Amino acid sequence: MPSSPPGSLDNWWCSADTEYAFLGFSYEVTACQSASQLQKEFADIRNRFNSRYVRLYGACDKQGFYDDVVNAAWDNGLGVHALIWFGFDGGNQWETRRDSLISSLHSNPKAKFVTRVVQFGSEPLFDDVLPHSQLASQVTSAKQKLADVGVPVTVSELAYGYQERGGAQDVLNAIDSINIHMLPFFSSQATTGSAAWPLVETDMNWFIAHGNGKKMYFDENGWPSVTSSGVEPNSAHADASVNNEQGYFTLLDSHCEDLKKAPGGGIGWFAHIYSDDQEPGYGIYNDNGQTKFTFAPRTHC
Known part of the structure; x- marks a missing residue:
C-alpha cells in the first residue's frame, strides 16, 4: 500500500481477469475481534497463504469495528468483501448495519x-429474508449511495436460493458481481470432496447461463471436516472429514484452468472459513490454531 490513500480509484484494482483462482478466506466477525487480532490474522492470511482478499461473514455491531477491519486490511495489503448481515432471526437490524457500513465507506478515507x-x-433468498423484488431494490439503492466512492454491490447467495424464487433474474440483473455460495456437501448427490466437481459445475453453469457475463466468485465455499448442528448432509453418502475438506480444495486447484475460462474474467474462490473457532468444521485452522492439512492453493494458472 502507498503511505497514504491516493486521490482516485483510477487503475487501483487489478483487472478481473487476474482473479480466477484462490483469493482468500471467509472470516467470521461475530467475536468482534480486537484491532490487534485483526492485524495478526490478516497478516497471516496475506503472508502465509498469499491471499488477496478477506470476505467477511457474520456481523459485529460494535461502533468503529469496520474501521478496524479497514485499517488491518490496508496495513496488510488485503482487499475486503464486506457484508451486510441479515442473520437468521428476522428483524430489521440489517438496516442499521447497511446504513453503518455505507457511512463508514464515506467517512474512512x-x-x-x-x-x-x-x-x-x-x-x-434461500432464507426468504426479503421478496426478490425488494432485495433487487435494496441492491440498486445501495449502488446509488455508493456510486461516489466507487464500491460495487452484490448478494451472497446459493444457486438454489435464486432457483427457488423462479430464478430471481431481477436480483441477478441488479448486482455488480455474482457472489456464489458453493457448498456441495449439502447436495442430495454428495459423496466426497474430491468427487464434487459435477456438483460445482452444475451450479457454476447455471450462473453462467443467467449471469449476463458478470464476474463470479465462490465466496462461501468449502467442505466440512465434521458435521454439527446446521451442518448436516442431505445425502447418506456425504462424508465430512478432514480428508474430504482437503480433497475439495485440491479439486478446485485441479480445475484452475476451467475456472479461469469462465465469463467475466474467470471465477475466484475463497476458503470457508479461516478457523474452526469461527465456524466448526470448515476452518483451515483447527480450534488449537494448527492447520488441519497443508493448504497452499494456486493463485494463478
Whole structure:
C-alpha cells in the first residue's frame, strides 16, 4: 500500500481477469475481534497463504469495528468483501448495519481502497429474508449511495436460493458481481470432496447461463471436516472429514484452468472459513490454531 490513500480509484484494482483462482478466506466477525487480532490474522492470511482478499461473514455491531477491519486490511495489503448481515432471526437490524457500513465507506478515507464489494447476505433468498423484488431494490439503492466512492454491490447467495424464487433474474440483473455460495456437501448427490466437481459445475453453469457475463466468485465455499448442528448432509453418502475438506480444495486447484475460462474474467474462490473457532468444521485452522492439512492453493494458472 502507498503511505497514504491516493486521490482516485483510477487503475487501483487489478483487472478481473487476474482473479480466477484462490483469493482468500471467509472470516467470521461475530467475536468482534480486537484491532490487534485483526492485524495478526490478516497478516497471516496475506503472508502465509498469499491471499488477496478477506470476505467477511457474520456481523459485529460494535461502533468503529469496520474501521478496524479497514485499517488491518490496508496495513496488510488485503482487499475486503464486506457484508451486510441479515442473520437468521428476522428483524430489521440489517438496516442499521447497511446504513453503518455505507457511512463508514464515506467517512474512512481508506475504506474505498480496500472494499472490493459490498454484499447483502448471507443467503437472503434461500432464507426468504426479503421478496426478490425488494432485495433487487435494496441492491440498486445501495449502488446509488455508493456510486461516489466507487464500491460495487452484490448478494451472497446459493444457486438454489435464486432457483427457488423462479430464478430471481431481477436480483441477478441488479448486482455488480455474482457472489456464489458453493457448498456441495449439502447436495442430495454428495459423496466426497474430491468427487464434487459435477456438483460445482452444475451450479457454476447455471450462473453462467443467467449471469449476463458478470464476474463470479465462490465466496462461501468449502467442505466440512465434521458435521454439527446446521451442518448436516442431505445425502447418506456425504462424508465430512478432514480428508474430504482437503480433497475439495485440491479439486478446485485441479480445475484452475476451467475456472479461469469462465465469463467475466474467470471465477475466484475463497476458503470457508479461516478457523474452526469461527465456524466448526470448515476452518483451515483447527480450534488449537494448527492447520488441519497443508493448504497452499494456486493463485494463478
